Amino acid sequence: MKLTWLLFSLLLVAIAAAQNEEELPLAELCDVESCQLPNCRCSSTGIPGGLRPRDTPQFVLVTFDDAINILNIETYRSTLYGRSNSNGCPAGATFYVSHQYTNYQLVNELYSNGFEIGLHSITHRTPQSFWAEADYETLKGEFADQRQMMSHFGKIPLERIQGMRMPFLQLAGNASFQVLKSSGMTFDASWPTITFTEPGLWPYTLDYASNQDCQLPPCPSASLEGVWVLPMVAWKDLNNNPCAMVDACFAPPALDDEDGWFQFISTNFERHYFNNRAPFGFYIHEWFVRTYPAVNNAFIKFLDTINNMPDVFMVNSADVINWVKNPVPVDQYKNQACPQNPPSPCLPTNCGPLSATHTQEQFWMASCNTCPNVYPWFGNPLGA
Ligand SMILES: *[C@@H]1O[C@H](CO)[C@@H](O)[C@H](O)[C@H]1NC(C)=O
Ligand SMILES: [Zn+2]
Secondary structure, three states, X not given: OHHHHHHHHHHHHHHHHHHHOOOOOEOOOOOOOOOOOOOOOOOOOOOHHHOOHHHOOEEEEEEEEOOOXXXXXHHHHHHHOOOEXXXXXXXXXXXXXXXXXXXXXXXXXXXXXXOEEEEOOOOOOOOHHHHHHOOHHHHHHHHHHHHHHHHHHHOOOHXXXXXXXXXXXXXXXXXXXXXXXXXXXXXXXXXXXXXXXXXXXXXXXXXXXXXXXXXXXXXXXXXXXXXEEOOEEOXXXXXXXXXXXXXXXXXXXXXXXXXXXXXXXXXXXXHHHOOOOOOEEEEEOHHHHHHOHHHHHHHHHHHHHHOOOOOEEEOOHHHXXXXXXXXXXXXXXXXXXXXXXXXXXXXXXXXXXXXXXXXOXXXXXXXXXXXXXXXXXXXXXXXX
């Protein structure tokens, strides 16, 4: 009797393993006839809906990566809070949050101020090659579980967490996109392009083969229906070297030259604005803005400028995907109802000291929910 049970269990395990390794269909050349909005788009620099550049809203995507805590929240408060676009809608920005040292009360504060919370993994571990080699199960533990964690401790409605960015922008072939799809998320914002910058690449889906350049292989080659790629269109530094993140440009202006930095940001912006108006990314880490006051001031001056332009909109990343799915001319767009985060207030508790499984260190963690027993981590996202 016992032996039968054992054999039966082994069979179930074998079936489960086989299902995981099932080959995904290879993506075929994109067929424009059958790949139509709102749920499919070939990778292309063409403006969605065939709009003319002057009828196209110029979206600006400001994003910050990594942990959210008292070290960096002041920068976010002083540079981002209370801004509006020229149509009166609140300005957006997206935070790709990693778990360690994150204060979930402050995550909730960002959400409550209208900003978007995205995922950047639980461990953000090194080396970079870990992510290149990570398989589906690993990435499910890093991202699908992080989504539960973020929703639980930050009191963010689960369905509002729609996007992810891989640590070090390191792709993992099909695997991270499979996790995205199976966990019900919408878009990835990890994939830089240096080939499609002028004109820039617009967001597209992975139903069919992507023609985007693969800077940090492996890139996906399977057909993954309805999974959106929000390409990181590279900037050009003063020597025309491409850079995906502003703080990683090789030849930027002098770090104390505010006018030089304002000019630098504006030149990169104009490459989008005066061309096909592909979304313009300002992708940066907070420490860079905090460390260099000239950069901070130039950044604020740039935001003040675009917040006064009638056809430029600083928005959450998910808002861009929503517009691409249903592209409307700028005159119509600016009169639409403003995007909003449904209210989800936080009653904070400061939890700790919490022991961890990955290090001797003990942690304090601000939570909008009951305290965990141990510091939440990979494999135990709710800290049970
Ligand atoms: C992605 O899936 C395709 C189709 O099954 C396969 O040919 C390719 O090797 C996979 N790539 C990676 C890096 O897993
Ligand atoms: Zn990071």
